Amino acid sequence: MPRVGLFITCVNDALFPETPKAVVRILERLGYDVDFPAAQTCCGQMHANSGYKKDAAALAGAFEDVFGAYDAIVTPSGSCAAMARDQYPHLIGSDIGDHVYELSEFLIDVAGVEDVGARFPHTVTYHPTCHGTRALGLGDKPLRLLRAVDGIELVDLPAADQCCGFGGTFALKNSDVSSAMLADKCRHAADTGAEYLAAADNSCLTHIGGGIHRSGGPRPIHYAEILASTA
Amino acid sequence: MSPEIVPAASLIPADAPFPKAAKVALGMPQLRKNLAHATGTIRAKRANVAGELDDWEPLRDTAAAIKADVQHRLPELAVEFERNATAAGAHVHWARDAQEANAIAARIVREAGADEVVKVKSMATQEIELNEHFEAVGLKAFETDLAELIVQLAEDRPSHILVPAIHYNRTEIRDIFDQRMSDAPKGLTDEPAALAEAARQHLRRRFLSAKVAVSGANFAVAETGSLVVVESEGNGRMCLTMPQTLISIVGIEKLLPSFSDLEVFMQLLPRSSTGERMNPYTSVWTGAREGDGPQDVHVILLDNGRTGVLADEVGRQALSCIRCSACLNVCPVYERTGGHAYGHVYPGPIGAILAPQLEPGRHDDLPYASSLCGACYEVCPVKINIPEVLVHLRQQGPHQAGERAAMGGAKAVMARPRLWRAALKAARLGSMPWRRKGFLRRLPWPGSKWTVSRDLPVPPKEDFRDWWKERQR
Numbered sequence: 001m002p003r004v005g006l007f008i009t010c011v012n013d014a015l016f017p018e019t020p021k022a023v024v025r026i027l028e029r030l031g032y033d034v035d036f037p038a039a040q041t042c043c044g045q046m047h048a049n050s051g052y053k054k055d056a057a058a059l060a061g062a063f064e065d066v067f068g069a070y071d072a073i074v075t076p077s078g079s080c081a082a083m084a085r086d087q088y089p090h091l092i093g094s095d096i097g098d099h100v101y102e103l104s105e106f107l108i109d110v111a112g113v114e115d116v117g118a119r120f121p122h123t124v125t126y127h128p129t130c131h132g133t134r135a136l137g138l139g140d141k142p143l144r145l146l147r148a149v150d151g152i153e154l155v156d157l158p159a160a161d162q163c164c165g166f167g168g169t170f171a172l173k174n175s176d177v178s179s180a181m182l183a184d185k186c187r188h189a190a191d192t193g194a195e196y197l198a199a200a201d202n203s204c205l206t207h208i209g210g211g212i213h214r215s216g217g218p219r220p221i222h223y224a225e226i227l228a229s230t231a
Numbered sequence: 232m233s234p235e236i237v238p239a240a241s242l243i244p245a246d247a248p249f250p251k252a253a254k255v256a257l258g259m260p261q262l263r264k265n266l267a268h269a270t271g272t273i274r275a276k277r278a279n280v281a282g283e284l285d286d287w288e289p290l291r292d293t294a295a296a297i298k299a300d301v302q303h304r305l306p307e308l309a310v311e312f313e314r315n316a317t318a319a320g321a322h323v324h325w326a327r328d329a330q331e332a333n334a335i336a337a338r339i340v341r342e343a344g345a346d347e348v349v350k351v352k353s354m355a356t357q358e359i360e361l362n363e364h365f366e367a368v369g370l371k372a373f374e375t376d377l378a379e380l381i382v383q384l385a386e387d388r389p390s391h392i393l394v395p396a397i398h399y400n401r402t403e404i405r406d407i408f409d410q411r412m413s414d415a416p417k418g419l420t421d422e423p424a425a426l427a428e429a430a431r432q433h434l435r436r437r438f439l440s441a442k443v444a445v446s447g448a449n450f451a452v453a454e455t456g457s458l459v460v461v462e463s464e465g466n467g468r469m470c471l472t473m474p475q476t477l478i479s480i481v482g483i484e485k486l487l488p489s490f491s492d493l494e495v496f497m498q499l500l501p502r503s504s505t506g507e508r509m510n511p512y513t514s515v516w517t518g519a520r521e522g523d524g525p526q527d528v529h530v531i532l533l534d535n536g537r538t539g540v541l542a543d544e545v546g547r548q549a550l551s552c553i554r555c556s557a558c559l560n561v562c563p564v565y566e567r568t569g570g571h572a573y574g575h576v577y578p579g580p581i582g583a584i585l586a587p588q589l590e591p592g593r594h595d596d597l598p599y600a601s602s603l604c605g606a607c608y609e610v611c612p613v614k615i616n617i618p619e620v621l622v623h624l625r626q627q628g629p630h631q632a633g634e635r636a637a638m639g640g641a642k643a644v645m646a647r648p649r650l651w652r653a654a655l656k657a658a659r660l661g662s663m664p665w666r667r668k669g670f671l672r673r674l675p676w677p678g679s680k681w682t683v684s685r686d687l688p689v690p691p692k693e694d695f696r697d698w699w700k701e702r703q704r
Contacts, residue, residue, distance in 0.1 A: 008695055010645065014655055015688055017695035024699075036699050039648040047638055049603060051625030055642035062646055087622075134605035135618075163563045167602025172680040174600060176254045179684035180567045181602070210685025213670055 002110070004034050005070035007063075007100070009077045009202070010042035016202045019076050022228035023103055026116055027074065030107075034074075039066050045083040048091065050169045060084075060092045072110060073100045076224045078132020078200045081105075086135055102132060102200060103224055104141035114148045120229045121151030125194040125218060127185070127208065129201040130163050142200050142223050149226060157197075158188040166207035182211045190217035198223040236407055238387035239398050243571040249596040252572040253564075262398050266569050269397045270560045276506025277557055277610065283508075284498070293495050295614040298551035301486050302541060308453040308486045309532060315456030319518025321528040326480075328535050329359035335531050336361060336445065336478050337368050343476040343527065345442040351460060351467040352376030353447025354392060354554050355480045355533055357576045358589075361445065372445065375434050375466040377427065384411040390570030392577065393504050393556040398569050401426060434466060444470035444525070448481045449553065450496060451530075454489040457517040458530065461500055461510050471514050477525035482533050484550040496553060499612035503555035536589035545623040549584045551613040558607035558617060564600055573597060580607035584620040598624040655694060662689040 004027060008020035020036075027034045044059030063084070067073045073096075075081050085097030107113055126146060132138045146154060165171065165181025185208055189197050197218040199205050209220035239262065243252045256262060281287050301308060313323040326332035340348055348365070350356065350372050362372040362383070374383045378396040382389050385407045389395030396404065405421040408429055414436070415429050446467065450459040458479055460467050471477060487493065501510040519528040541547050559565045559579030570578030575586035575594060583597040598621045607617040630638075644650045665671055670686035673679070681687060 013651075013695060014658060015690055017691055017693065017698060020695045021698060036695075038652075038696065038699075041645040041648060041651045044645075047642060049622055049625070050634075050638060051598075051622075051628065051630060052635075052638045052642070053626040055638055058642060058646050086619075130602070130604035130606075134609055161606070163602050163604035163606070165563070165602060167604065170599065170602045171685075172677055174250050174253065174564070175680040175683055176250065176257055177564050177567055177600075178602065180257050181563050182684055206688065207685060210670075210681075210687055213686040214684075 001031075001033060002071035003069070004032050005067050005073045006034050006036045007040055007043070007067065007073050007075040007080065008036070009075060009080050011203050011206065012076065013041075015206065016222070019202055019222040019224050022222070022224040023074065023076050025228040026103075026107070026224065029117060030111055030113060032111075035070070037066050043080045043083045044091075045080060045087075046168055048083065048087055053091070056087075057091050060088050060094070064088075064092065064094050064096050067099075068096060071099065072106060074103060074106045075100060076103050076200070076222060077202070078102045078129055078136050078138055079203060082131045082135035102136055102138060104138060104145055104200065105136075107145060107227075108141050114144050116145065116148070116227050118148075118227045118229055119150040119231060120226045121231075122196055123153045123155055123192075123194040124196045124198050124221075124226065125155045125157040125189060125192040126160070126223070127157055127164065127189070127197060127199045127204070128160055129199050129204045132200045133161070138200065142198075145227055146198065146223055149229075152226070155192045155194045157192055159184070160188075164204050164208050166204050168203075171207060182207060183215075186211040186215045186217055190215065192218065194218045196221045196226070198226055234406060236385055236410055238385050239390065239569075240388040240571045243574075246574060249572060249574070249600045252574060253568040253600070256568040256572045261400070261403075262569055263567060265398055265400050266566055269394065270566045273394075273506050273560045277503060277560065280502045280506055280508055281610075284502075290495055290499055291612055291614050294499055294553075294612060295551065297487065297492050297495065298613050299548075301484070301488065302547055302550055305483060305486065305541065308488060309483055311453040312451055312456055312486055313532070315454065316458075316518055316530055317456070319456050320520070321456065321518040321530050324529065324531045326531050326533045326535070329364075332359050332480055332531050332533050332535070333361055333364035336480065337365060337370060339476065339478050339529050340365075340370055340443050343443050345476070347371040347373065347441070348443045348445045348478075349437050349441040349470045349474065350374050350376075350379070351444065351446035351470045352379050352395075352462065353445070353480065354576065355447040355482050356445060357389060358482075359480070359533070359535060361480070373437055373441075375437065375470055376462075377430050377464055377466070380430060380434070381407055384408070388571060389576070390578065391556060391559060392554050392579070392581075393559075398571075434469075438466075438469045438473055441470070441474045443476040443478065444474040446471060446477065446479045448479050448485055449500065450487050450493060451481050451485045452487050452490050452493070455517055457490065457515050459493065460514045461497075462512045462514075463505060463507075463510055465512050468512050468514050471516065472524045474525055476527040476529070477516075478529045478531065480531045480533055482535070483537055484552075500553055500555055503553075503557040503610065503612040536591075539591065540585075540588045543588065546584070546588050546620055548615045549581065549588055549620060551615050552581050552585065553613060555612055557610040557612065561606040561610050562601075563604060563606070564602065573600065580617045580621075581615070584615075584617055584624060587624055595629060652696070655690070655696075659690045659692070659694065665689045666692065
């Protein structure tokens with residue numbers, strides 16, 4: 001059995017405890033022994049993508065110190081996994097990103113399962129988040145896992161591949177453009193009539209969810225929480 | 232009576248930072264409708280024809296490799312081009328910047344005994360503002376590309392690299408022709424065929440009388456000294472073949488080592504730009520040939536900041552751009568703002584990495600005009616990693632002092648696990664009054680930039696760490 005370290009991400013640490021709990025439940029259900037190193041904080045993406053290379057390098061170095069000893073580092077974020085894999089090599093000359101797996105990569109590529117024994121009798125639409133899909137190349141892995149969930153009804157999201165407009169500090173620096181992108185995403189999500197909008201990144205879901213909380217539409221949920229559900 | 236023509240570019244505050252200019256553009260419903268329709272159509276066409284080729288990805292890799300090779304030996308290729316073009320009867324000039332290129336072009340026009348030129352659609356001449364320079368020295372430049380003609384008649388600026396009048400719909404174009412084209416037929420309708428015919432009649436008179444043409448080039452082949460122009464309308468072909476004198480202004484990054492390299496780019500460019508398998512007109516010429524086409528052939532090789540870009544190992548990939556515009560058409564930011572908001576002749580994702588590099592110290596706001604969604608990189612036929620360069624440019628600075636302090640503070644906390652845990656706890660306690668509602672609806676600046684359109688969830692009562700600790704017992 002590989003030694004699995006859980007990287008919950010700073011966003012989940014601060015706002016969404018249910019998502020990392022779900023990851024623990026799924027992995028343990030599959031027989032993995034999961035460890036949560038308490039010294040973890042942030043992968044450094046906000047600093048790197050906002051232009052603060054030195055700060056980002058310091059946080060990346062700390063990540064390496066905390067997670068260096070694990071065979072596999074599993075995280076419920078396509079964006080943070082992509083940060084480690086794409087940016088750490090030139091930021092701190094580290095290939096630890098090769099051992100960082102977004103949850104669906106770990107489940108499908110390492111554990112070799114698509115059906116994780118979940119039950120979720122609801123209508124769900126899925127938004128493929130940009131970094132997970134494009135930078136990490138997740139393809140339809142999260143969707144394959146969702147399709148295997150008992151009782152789920154998946155509804156296509158129109159213009160699914162369009163960015164929700166989050167983009168980290170982009171949402172603040174270019175607030176008006178970001179809001180225009182968000183309005184379209186929320187409208188498409190509401191049009192599906194689904195009960196839930198699932199995605200692989202809670203940062204994007206904070207953004208979309210923040211819009212939907214005003215305009216109405218499906219409830220945002222990290223797909224890990226669907227996979228953990230046995231209701 | 233048709234409405235007064237208001238050039239779209241005049242509505243966007245000149246030299247305004249991108250967020251401000253974008254806000255104005257976002258408030259123009261007709262513009263947004265036109266853009267969404269046009270980019271959506273080209274996007275779908277591109278995806279179809281790119282998907283037809285089994286070797287699309289190897290083609291992209293090959294194109295990227297050829298362009299990287301060109302960047303590694305640009306000086307020798309430029310000299311090889313000069314030698315071969317000169318041997319074939321062309322005059323090759325070297326221009327360090329816009330000013331030199333414009334002065335050389337104006338001098339050639341005068342020496343040809345002309346005071347006006349017809350133009351092939353060209354980004355390089357837009358970049359150096361050749362038309363404006365010509366006007367200032369008493370020469371006239373007439374655009375002959377249909378969309379460029381529309382933009383010129385409207386006294387507007389292009390808003391897209393390939394489709395410069397993308398921000399106008401056909402009714403607006405009818406109004407522009409009706410009011411600004413002296414020989415427009417009476418009772419002109421907004422039928423595309425009628426509009427094209429009116430432009431055709433107007434341009435035909437220009438082609439027949441022009442002594443000098445000005446063009447750019449899509450490719451410059453070092454091995455043969457040939458230039459290549461890829462177009463759809465045939466108006467470029469008229470300019471390239473009818474006048475006695477031809478002046479081509481070519482960015483040095485347009486060089487290709489050998490003629491056979493065109494095989495790769497001619498598969499990628501039409502599919503990526505107009506979404507066609509093949510473009511209608513491809514013109515290739517090599518110097519001058521007696522009794523066939525222009526006899527007085529000039530090539531102005533233009534630097535204008537390119538060698539500076541070349542010096543940046545990460546940023547130089549922007550010089551691989553073949554100006555197809557695929558990145559503009561898939562960009563969720565461009566789709567909503569249009570090109571004018573970028574304040575540069577190269578808008579969209581490619582503009583956001585090219586403009587600040589070509590003009591260092593200006594356009595520092597453009598690398599932030601992206602959510603880093605990566606749609607541009609996915610479609611780029613020469614595989615320019617635009618998100619990578621955007622982040623790289625952001626890391627070059629400058630950074631605003633308040634933001635720098637905030638980022639430094641965040642890093643100081645995140646780099647110390649105990650401080651981080653304390654901060655999380657403080658946030659949980661601090662947000663207690665709002666917990667029942669679950670969301671914050673209004674925050675003071677800069678949080679107001681978030682709450683303008685989104686609510687913010689408050690931290691939960693119990694976090695993951697508490698749960699984990701409890702379980703470990």
